[in-house]
Structures are given as C-alpha cells and as structure tokens.
Amino acid sequence: MSPRPSPPRRAWTALLLCAGCSHTGASGSQDDLLSVTELAARYALLHEVPPVLREGRPLCLTVDGHAASPEVLARLSEGATEVSSSGVGCAVPLAVVVEVSRVRVSGGVATARAGVRLGPARVLTLRRVDGQWRLVGAAAGADAGP
Numbered sequence: 001m002s003p004r005p006s007p008p009r010r011a012w013t014a015l016l017l018c019a020g021c022s023h024t025g026a027s028g029s030q031d032d033l034l035s036v037t038e039l040a041a042r043y044a045l046l047h048e049v050p051p052v053l054r055e056g057r058p059l060c061l062t063v064d065g066h067a068a069s070p071e072v073l074a075r076l077s078e079g080a081t082e083v084s085s086s087g088v089g090c091a092v093p094l095a096v097v098v099e100v101s102r103v104r105v106s107g108g109v110a111t112a113r114a115g116v117r118l119g120p121a122r123v124l125t126l127r128r129v130d131g132q133w134r135l136v137g138a139a140a141g142a143d144a145g146p
Contacts, residue, residue: 040100040112060090
C-alpha cells in the first residue's frame with residue numbers, strides 16, 4: 001500500500017486561511033477582521049435579539065454561512081452569555097442564529113452585514129478611531145438576511 005500523495009500547498013494554505021477566520025473575500029489584517037466581525041455580531045445580539053431570547057435560548061453565530069472562528073466566539077462569550085457556532089444546541093428549532101457576512105476592511109473603514117437568520121439584516125459601517133473600531137452607522141439591508 002503506497003502512501004497518499006499530499007495535496008498541493010496552495011490547497012492547504014487556503015484551508016488554513018478559511019478555518020482561521022471564516023471570511024471570504026475580505027481584506028485587511030486578521031485582527032481587524034476579527035474585531036469587525038465581533039462588533040457586527042455584538043450589534044446583532046444587542047439590537048436584533050430581544051433580551052428574553054438572549055437569556056432563554058441557545059445563541060449561535062455564523063460568518064458568511066460558515067462556523068465562526070474560535071477567537072470571535074471567545075470574545076462574544078463573556079459572563080453569562082455563551083455563543084457557539086455549531087453543535088446540537090444550534091440545530092434545535094429554538095436556537096437564535098446570528099449571521100454576519102460580507103465583512104470588508106479597507107484602511108480605517110469597514111463594512112459588514114449583521115442580523116438574525118430569517119430576519120432583517122443591517123449594513124454596518126465602522127471606522128477605526130484612536131486604534132479602536134467604532135460603529136458609525138447601521139442601515140437597513142436591501143434583502144431579508146445577511
């Protein structure tokens with residue numbers, strides 16, 4: 001039995017990049033992408049999910065239709081809030097699924113879409129101010145979801 005040939009290096013690099021950040025077509029540093037994704041998800045959790053649902057149901061996050069990175073989940077799961085990206089808890093009908101998509105970073109400006117699955121989405125505009133990302137605008141999206 002001969003050993004399997006290893007896949008081309010490019011395929012592994014693409015796989016690692018995808019698994020590391022869960023952003024497709026985004027530009028900017030990894031830390032900027034994580035920060036903008038976290039802020040977009042936090043916005044959706046606070047403004048699109050009523051408090052009674054944040055406390056009584058599993059909270060899940062997808063980024064561009066894929067599992068969110070562990071770094072973003074760790075940043076969001078503080079205190080009593082627990083956010084996950086997959087597993088049995090996210091498959092139940094009562095789970096609240098927050099979706100973030102189309103994260104784009106260009107210099108000191110970023111945009112992202114954030115909302116709740118099957119609900120409206122907002123297009124968020126963020127700017128880097130004194131080294132920190134800040135939300136500067138949230139406009140209703142043209143379609144029903146991210």
